[in-house]
Amino acid sequence: xxxxxxxxxxxxxxxxxxxxxxxxxxxxxxxxxxxxxxxxxxxxxxxxxxxxxxxxxxxxxxxxxxxxxxxxxxxxxxxxxxxxxxxxxxxxxxxxxxxxxxxxxxxxxxxxxxxxxxxxxxxxxxxxxxxxxxxxxxxxxxxxxxxxxxxxxxxxxxxxxxxxxxxxxxxxxxxxxxxxxxxxxxxxxxxxxxxxxxxxxxxxxxxxxxxxxxxxxxxxxxxxxxxxxxxxxxxxxxxxxxxxxxxxxxxxxx
Ligand SMILES: Nc1ncnc2c1ncn2[C@@H]1O[C@H](COP(=O)(O)OP(=O)(O)OP(=O)(O)O)[C@@H](O)[C@H]1O
Ligand SMILES: [Mg+2]
Numbered sequence: 642x643x644x645x646x647x648x649x650x651x652x653x654x655x656x657x658x659x660x661x662x663x664x665x666x667x668x669x670x671x672x673x674x675x676x677x678x679x680x681x682x683x684x685x686x687x688x689x690x691x692x693x694x695x696x697x698x699x700x701x702x703x704x705x706x707x708x709x710x711x712x713x714x715x716x717x718x719x720x721x722x723x724x725x726x727x728x729x730x731x732x733x734x735x736x737x738x739x740x741x742x743x744x745x746x747x748x749x750x751x752x753x754x755x756x757x758x759x760x761x762x763x764x765x766x767x768x769x770x771x772x773x774x775x776x777x778x779x780x781x782x783x784x785x786x787x788x789x790x791x792x793x794x795x796x797x798x799x800x801x802x803x804x805x806x807x808x809x810x811x812x813x814x815x816x817x818x819x820x821x822x823x824x825x826x827x828x829x830x831x832x833x834x835x836x837x838x839x840x841x842x843x844x845x846x847x848x849x850x851x852x853x854x855x856x857x858x859x860x861x862x863x864x865x866x867x868x869x870x871x872x873x874x875x876x877x878x879x880x881x882x883x884x885x886x887x888x889x890x891x892x893x894x895x
Pocket of ligand 1: 656657661679680681682683684685686687688
């Protein structure tokens with residue numbers, strides 16, 4: 642079997658003596674969209690933050706394309722980290738800049754500082770690539786619109802294009818559709834599913850809507866108080882698993 646693009650093993654994390662991740666294990670393969678489900682406070686964001694390097698885990702290993710991040714020399718660590726991008730519920734874009742500029746920003750890590758000091762003048766090659774990324778998410782015609790004038794769903798599309806322009810192949814999305822209306826949420830999930838399948842990305846998305854997970858994700862993992870409750874193909878996710886996460890009082894021992 643091929644190496645998973647993202648592999649997380651035994652992830653543990655405490656805040657002030659309270660353990661919020663107690664050994665989280667999962668993998669995301671190239672070409673796969675995995676939904677991360679769980680009640681508020683179950684550790685979903687902390688898990689993604691640890692994978693991104695925004696939070697420091699107390700234990701566990703994270704590997705990108707088979708390469709463990711822990712102990713990598715700085716430069717290699719930066720290169721591996723460039724392969725992962727995160728998309729948030731609250732869209733982190735600059736509303737006064739055009740969609741194209743915002744997508745170009747995804748390339749900042751790989752362009753020389755001299756050329757990135759003035760983001761008004763991204764190199765032509767980067768602008769061309771950014772335009773292609775907008776095309777891949779179906780927003781090429783909005784490239785020169787200010788992001789602040791786009792709808793929430795379109796803005797989330799721009800955030801996805803920025804991740805593509807970073808050339809990330811592991812995309813982590815923390816509640817990417819929670820602020821969107823049902824139609825836009827459907828479209829953004831379809832886009833993430835499409836990109837995973839068409840472009841062989843590994844996508845993990847935290848969702849609070851199990852029905853969206855069932856419709857769009859290939860696999861669902863469930864977090865319960867910082868532990869893995871299940872890891873299943875979406876077709877096998879049923880009410881019993883959802884009750885484990887969201888209505889533990891209703892779960893009757895078999
Ligand atoms: N920086 C922090 N300092 C202290 N506690 C934290 C910190 N970040 C998260 N926690 C705690 O860790 C637990 C898990 O939080 P996390 O944000 O990962 O949950 P979540 O599953 O993403 O929840 P939600 O669905 O509400 O976003 C919570 O109890 C939270 O209070
Ligand atoms: Mg969260």
